[in-house]
Amino acid sequence: MRIEIAGGLPLVELRLGHAGRAVMIPRVLVDTGSGSTVLSSARAKEIGLVIDPQDPIRTLRGVGGMEVVFVKRVDYIQVDRRKFKNFEVELSPLNYGLEINGILGLDFLTATRAVVDLKHMQLRFGRATREI
């Protein structure tokens, strides 16, 4: 997967699939500084994935403030040909003053044994840690 640098940040695209529908999500930040994976709730809504009353709610607190997200277990997230099934994502009405649609966090990157190759600007994957 080609890493695109935009505004000084590394971006990739991924595919979000759930309940028989899927959507390509461009401009997702590769972020080893984020423990979890966050996606735009607006993009998720395009495949009918919206908040339910009992979805867990989390608050992400950091240097720049706080953000509330809701949590969904989705059928899969796919980057390039690497598909991670039954993956927990945080959905947020992202608005970071940047044109990004999500954050690919350390949970996905670790489980897929990702290699961020900044010489060749490629995101590659090693052998997976579990069936994905």
Added chain:
Amino acid sequence: MDWDEIKQAYPDQWIVIEAMEAHSEGGLRVLDRVAVIATCPDGESAVDAYRRLHDEFPEREFYFIHTSRATLQIEERLWVGIRSIHAD
């Protein structure tokens, strides 16, 4: 109001609340005093209302939530995020 009072006053409804007093404890964000800011017809509009309020008043602490939930359980996660490089 506490959560049980809110559940009684706004049964089975999407709302946006503001934490007037809150603290962090054992991986949870505990809201000690809560005000109801808005009632919403569905979850998406609650998320939208939260978004607008959060944009306008970034220093205040808002949440979207449905009153059918038994408890006001909010997990907390620290995040060294990209927001920091854009903080004014």
